[in-house]
Amino acid sequence: MMRHLTITVIILLATIMAxxxxxxxxxxxxxxxxxxxxxxxxxxxxxxxxxxxxxxxTDFKILSRGSSSSFQIVNGRTSRQLIHDYVLVPxxxxxxxxxxxxVTVDGKRYTSDPIQITVTPEPPADSGQRDVxxxxxxxxxxxxxxxxxxxxxRLFNAIQVADAKFQAPEFTGFQAEELEDRQSRRTVINxxxxxxxxxxxxxxxxxxxxxxxxxxxxxxxxxxRSRQPRPFAGMDAFFGRSPMTTRVLQTDPITVVVRDLxxxxxxxxxxxxxxxxxxxxxxxxxxxxxxxxxTLAITIDxxxxxxxxxxxxxxxxxxxxxxxxxxxxxxxxxxGGYTGSKIFRTALVPVNAGQYRIEPVALTYFDVNAxxxxxxxxxxxxxxxxxxxxxxxxxxxxxxAPGTAASVKKPVEFTGRDILPLKDGLExxxxxxxxxxxxxxxFLLLPALGFFTAITVARMTRKDDTPARTMIDRARxxxxxxxxPDIPDSDFLSALYRALVSAIxxxxxxxxxxxxxxxANDHLLQIGWDxxxxxxxxxxxxxxxxxxxxxxTLDPNKRLELLAHTRQIVRRLAR
Amino acid sequence: MKRLALILLILSxxxxxxxxxxxxxxxxxxxxGTQAYREKDWPAAxxxxxxxxxxxxxxxxxxxxxxxxxxxxxxxxxxxxxxERAKKLIPDDPDLQFNYDYALTLIQDEQKxxxxxxxxxxxxWKYRLHPPTVRWLAIVLNALLWAALAVLAIRRKHLLRxxxxxxxxxxxxxxxxxxxxxxxxARLRDAIILPATxxxxxxxxxxxxxxxxxxxxxKVRVERESDDHLLIRYTEDKIGWIKKDDAGVI
Numbered sequence: 161m162m163r164h165l166t167i168t169v170i171i172l173l174a175t176i177m178a179x180x181x182x183x184x185x186x187x188x189x190x191x192x193x194x195x196x197x198x199x200x201x202x203x204x205x206x207x208x209x210x211x212x213x214x215x216x217x218t219d220f221k222i223l224s225r226g227s228s229s230s231f232q233i234v235n236g237r238t239s240r241q242l243i244h245d246y247v248l249v250p251x252x253x254x255x256x257x258x259x260x261x262x263v264t265v266d267g268k269r270y271t272s273d274p275i276q277i278t279v280t281p282e283p284p285a286d287s288g289q290r291d292v293x294x295x296x297x298x299x300x301x302x303x304x305x306x307x308x309x310x311x312x313x314r315l316f317n318a319i320q321v322a323d324a325k326f327q328a329p330e331f332t333g334f335q336a337e338e339l340e341d342r343q344s345r346r347t348v349i350n351x352x353x354x355x356x357x358x359x360x361x362x363x364x365x366x367x368x369x370x371x372x373x374x375x376x377x378x379x380x381x382x383x384x385r386s387r388q389p390r391p392f393a394g395m396d397a398f399f400g401r402s403p404m405t406t407r408v409l410q411t412d413p414i415t416v417v418v419r420d421l422x423x424x425x426x427x428x429x430x431x432x433x434x435x436x437x438x439x440x441x442x443x444x445x446x447x448x449x450x451x452x453x454x455t456l457a458i459t460i461d462x463x464x465x466x467x468x469x470x471x472x473x474x475x476x477x478x479x480x481x482x483x484x485x486x487x488x489x490x491x492x493x494x495x496g497g498y499t500g501s502k503i504f505r506t507a508l509v510p511v512n513a514g515q516y517r518i519e520p521v522a523l524t525y526f527d528v529n530a531x532x533x534x535x536x537x538x539x540x541x542x543x544x545x546x547x548x549x550x551x552x553x554x555x556x557x558x559x560x561a562p563g564t565a566a567s568v569k570k571p572v573e574f575t576g577r578d579i580l581p582l583k584d585g586l587e588x589x590x591x592x593x594x595x596x597x598x599x600x601x602x603f604l605l606l607p608a609l610g611f612f613t614a615i616t617v618a619r620m621t622r623k624d625d626t627p628a629r630t631m632i633d634r635a636r637x638x639x640x641x642x643x644x645p646d647i648p649d650s651d652f653l654s655a656l657y658r659a660l661v662s663a664i665x666x667x668x669x670x671x672x673x674x675x676x677x678x679x680a681n682d683h684l685l686q687i688g689w690d691x692x693x694x695x696x697x698x699x700x701x702x703x704x705x706x707x708x709x710x711x712x713t714l715d716p717n718k719r720l721e722l723l724a725h726t727r728q729i730v731r732r733l734a735r
Numbered sequence: 736m737k738r739l740a741l742i743l744l745i746l747s748x749x750x751x752x753x754x755x756x757x758x759x760x761x762x763x764x765x766x767x768g769t770q771a772y773r774e775k776d777w778p779a780a781x782x783x784x785x786x787x788x789x790x791x792x793x794x795x796x797x798x799x800x801x802x803x804x805x806x807x808x809x810x811x812x813x814x815x816x817x818x819e820r821a822k823k824l825i826p827d828d829p830d831l832q833f834n835y836d837y838a839l840t841l842i843q844d845e846q847k848x849x850x851x852x853x854x855x856x857x858x859x860w861k862y863r864l865h866p867p868t869v870r871w872l873a874i875v876l877n878a879l880l881w882a883a884l885a886v887l888a889i890r891r892k893h894l895l896r897x898x899x900x901x902x903x904x905x906x907x908x909x910x911x912x913x914x915x916x917x918x919x920x921a922r923l924r925d926a927i928i929l930p931a932t933x934x935x936x937x938x939x940x941x942x943x944x945x946x947x948x949x950x951x952x953x954k955v956r957v958e959r960e961s962d963d964h965l966l967i968r969y970t971e972d973k974i975g976w977i978k979k980d981d982a983g984v985i
Contacts, residue, residue: 215940222937222944224974325972327947579834582803584769588796589761589787592824595870597917603874604910607881611888618889 182207182265186258186272188248195253195282198406200225203244203272208265212244216259220248221408223379249408253281285316288350292317294378296411298363299497304419305368306434307528308464308497311336313359313376313411318352322404323381326359333371333418334363339493362497364465365418375410382407421526425533431472433525435464435497439472441521441538450548453509455485458521458538461501464528467491471504475519479545483507486573510545517542631666632734635659639730642723652719653708656726660701663733677702697729761787768800777808795824799831806834811841812929812951816983819927819954823985826865842952844969860908866916873909880906924957926967926982933982935975939964946975957984 182205189200199220203212214222225245232239250256256279260271283289292315299310313328315321328338339360347356365371381404424430438461445454460469467489476482484506491500510516518541527534595603635658641647642655658673664683665672675683677698684694704722707714714722768783784801798821806814818835825831839846855862860869880902887899928949936943939961949955949969958974959966965982968974 213938213940215938215943217944218942220944224937330948577837579803579806579837580830582769582772582800583796583830585796586762586765588794588800589765589792591791591793592795593793594824594867597914600870600874600913600917604877607878611881611885614885615888 182210182263182268182270184210184261184263184265184270184272186261186275188258188275188277191276192278192280193250194280195250196407196409197250198223198408199248199250199277201246201248201258203246203261203263205242205244205263205265205270206239208240209242210263210265210270213262213264214246216261217248219251219256220258221251223247223249223406223408247406249406250277250279253279255279286349288352290316291319292321292380292382292407292409294376294409294411296373296376296414298373298414298416300416301414302417302419303365304421304434304526304528304531305365306421306432306465306526307365308435309334309363309365309416310495310497311361311363311373311414312495313361315357315359315378315409316347316349316354317357317380318354319382321380321382323379325379327377327379328359328361329374329376331361331363331373333367334365334373336361336363337493338362339495360495362493365416368418368420370415370417373414373416375413377408377410379406379408381405422532424524428524428533428535429473429522430524430526430533431470432468433460433464433466433523435462435466435525435528437462437464437466437523437525437536439521439523439536439538441541443518443541443543446541446543448510448543448545450510450513450545452548453483453507454543456506456508456518456541458504458506459501460504460523463497463499464525466498466500466502469502472521472523474506474521476508477516477518479510479512479514479516481509481511483509508543510543513545513547515542515544626669627671628666628669631662631669631671635662635666635730635734638662639727642726649714649719650708650711652714653704653722656722657701657704657708659726659730660697660704663730664697664701667733675701676705700725700729761790761792765797768804772800772804772807775807777804780804781808793824795821795828795831798824799828799834802831802838803834806838810951811838812927812931813983814838815842815952815954816927816929816985819925819985838952843950844953846954858912861912861915866913866920869909869916870913873906873913876902876906876909924984926955926957926965926984928953928955928977928981929983930981933977935967935969935973935977937975939976943976947973949977955982957982 185204185206187202187204191199193199205212223246225247227242227244229240229242232241248258256277258275258277260274263270263272282293285293285295294316295314297312297314299312300307303309311331313326315324328336339362342357342359344355344357347354359376363373383404421434440459442457442459443454444457445452448454456474458472458474460466460472469487471484471487474482484504488503488505489500490502491498508518520537520540522535522537524533524535526532638655638659642652642659647655660680661673661675664675664680667687668683680701681694681698684697685691689697700722704726707722764783764786768780768787771777771779771783781801781804784797784804787797788801798817802814802817802821805811805817815835815838818831818838821828821831822835864872880899883899883902887896928951931951933949934945935947935949936945938944947969953969955967955969957965958968960979963979964976965979966974966976967982
């Protein structure tokens with residue numbers, strides 16, 4: 161019997177455990193696709209939470225679309241379902257397999273079933289049969305080091321695309337800068353009209369040898385073509401509610417062979433410029449007086465790394481002082497690369513009269529078209545300097561502004577870059593203690609506690625100045641005065657009278673100094689005294705008053721009797 | 736009595752000597768670090784300053800020095816990590832701001848956009864004032880408020896009422912901001928990418944799909960962490976897993 165019961169319990173427990181074990185299912189929305197076309201993969205985990213390990217999906221690019229969960233109640237049993245949502249993009253054609261996906265739930269490993277996906281290759285790009293595709297090309301496959309190369313990424317789409325996300329290549333070995341304007345235009349390929357969008361980068365190789373530009377990747381959403389006609393599909397299209405499918409497009413990698421510059425010809429000073437350049441010079445005035453200034457402007461323009469152009473060396477006769485101005489640079493980024501000009505202005509101030517010659521200014525650069533170094537030179541310039549009309553001593557050359565351009569305010573530029581020094585004071589060793597939330601709460605609470613304490617203390621110590629309190633105090637003071645042994649009879653009786661009147665009026669909250677017998681009786685009845693007690697108290701008041709006015713002498717026993725009687729009434733009234 | 740006094744003196748000396756010795760050693764390590772920095776021995780300077788930081792010295796100036804040493808050692812990731820840690824302690828230090836700005840020019844990845852401009856306009860005090868300043872403002876305003884309430888209750892100075900309403904509003908705003916700052920500091924964690932290049936992947940293993948690449952010095956938000964990995968978010972649409980060693984939590 162016991163044995164049967166044990167087996168039954170084991171079977172029951174096993175059934176419950178089996179019922180509570182997690183299950184994992186993988187579901188795709190299609191099992192046929194074209195390379196780059198997205199497939200939706202949903203991973204259903206029932207009976208627990210778990211992270212899926214997708215590292216086995218090497219034939220697909222994986223994009224996570226988040227997770228969701230839901231609860232179900234079936235036959236009174238509650239179960240939770242966790243759904244991980246992914247987009248898979250096949251990376252090659254063929255029969256691909258989504259392998260078993262391991263999921264760890266509560267330390268136990270579960271797996272989904274494998275799924276076969278048939279992936280067909282895309283038609284050629286120039287056939288016009290693809291709805292959307294991308295290409296990339298460079299302007300120069302074998303540039304010189306330092307020569308700018310234009311990298312153009314092109315998106316061709318014959319159907320509308322949305323939510324495009326572009327990931328440019330790393331451009332390792334290049335300095336890369338993107339042109340800000342992305343141009344779109346229409347073009348026809350094999351009789352079919354496409355929208356062509358171009359993204360252009362200007363690349364400057366910084367090392368020699370073969371360099372590979374990795375694939376550029378574009379993720380786009382495409383309106384899904386429904387295989388079966390659906391009612392109101394036209395309305396969906398009208399309202400932009402067509403179902404979207406994600407495509408990941410990528411270009412082929414491009415290899416660029418970067419050539420080193422040839423050896424520099426002896427006797428020349430290479431400026432570091434690589435490209436195609438021109439140079440010319442202009443002198444503002446060639447006929448001067450001593451102390452006057454003229455400006456020599458050297459302009460270098462062309463295509464290439466114009467921004468790297470340094471000021472060319474100008475050989476000026478010793479009779480001139482020179483003041484170099486900041487260069488004026490105009491560089492544009494165009495689809496052909498960097499192009500523009502750089503103007504170097506130098507103010508020349510003659511200090512002696514005479515005929516002088518400014519020697520030619522030379523610039524050596526590397527001509528990428530010719531594949532050789534080329535030296536440019538300006539023509540020599542003659543300057544005639546006549547004596548100044550002012551006395552020579554009056555010409556303060558050093559204080560005189562060398563030219564109008566020098567007086568123009570300019571933004572201060574960094575001439576060198578470095579960080580500021582260490583903080584070497586030993587205060588760097590004092591540990592900073594930040595305020596904890598607990599202390600912050602206490603600091604907020606303390607003033608409130610202080611407030612309530614102050615209010616309580618104020619209430620406790622506040623003097624009661626109501627008429628009732630004042631009159632009762634007055635009655636007590638008068639009674640105390642009456643107890644003094646040296647007090648004369650008249651003062652004793654006045655004190656008793658004052659004590660009684662104050663006590664009776666104080667009980668009713670009335671200020672006053674005198675009462676007759678009937679008034680006292682009425683007041684006492686009003687506060688609830690019985691008639692006898694009220695009459696007795698009123699009679700005592702009248703007795704005291706009459707003794708006081710009669711001027712008779714009181715024997716000690718009478719004094720004690722009156723005092724005791726009065727005290728008794730006052731105490732009762734002050735209670 | 737004299738003997739007792741002598742024993743007490745000796746005992747107090749025994750207590751004090753290790754503290755003084757530890758302080759001297761700490762100061763010596765710091766001086767060694769600054770000397771190594773002056774001699775351009777960046778690894779030695781880093782070693783000395785890191786030693787102090789690991790010993791528990793929590794000081795913005797020390798962290799600034801560490802940032803400098805790492806920057807000089809061409810380790811932009813760790814330089815920015817320590818500058819960020821220093822900014823939490825000495826946010827208004829001009830030297831730190833200058834060097835931090837300089838370091839930012841050296842990182843390769845585009846900086847994330849900060850919060851949208853509308854909250855920055857509406858809650859300008861939260862973004863313009865540093866958390867310690869907000870905390871102390873809340874404490875001071877709260878104390879003033881209760882003091883004014885006490886005066887109002889005891890002295891019945893009704894003229895105080897308009898100013899009390901203003902003070903109560905300000906105290907509530909700054910207290911709420913301070914509490915929000917505490918919650919934000921506890922819940923939101925940022926990290927700095929340390930190696931020159933880090934592949935952010937869809938899963939834990941090295942064969943998981945590489946989603947995007949980040950470079951040294953880039954600041955990311957830590958969303959979740961496992962034993963060896965961090966789930967990081969670079970922008971709204973860029974999220975993935977990296978190894979814990981590849982990022983330093985600020």
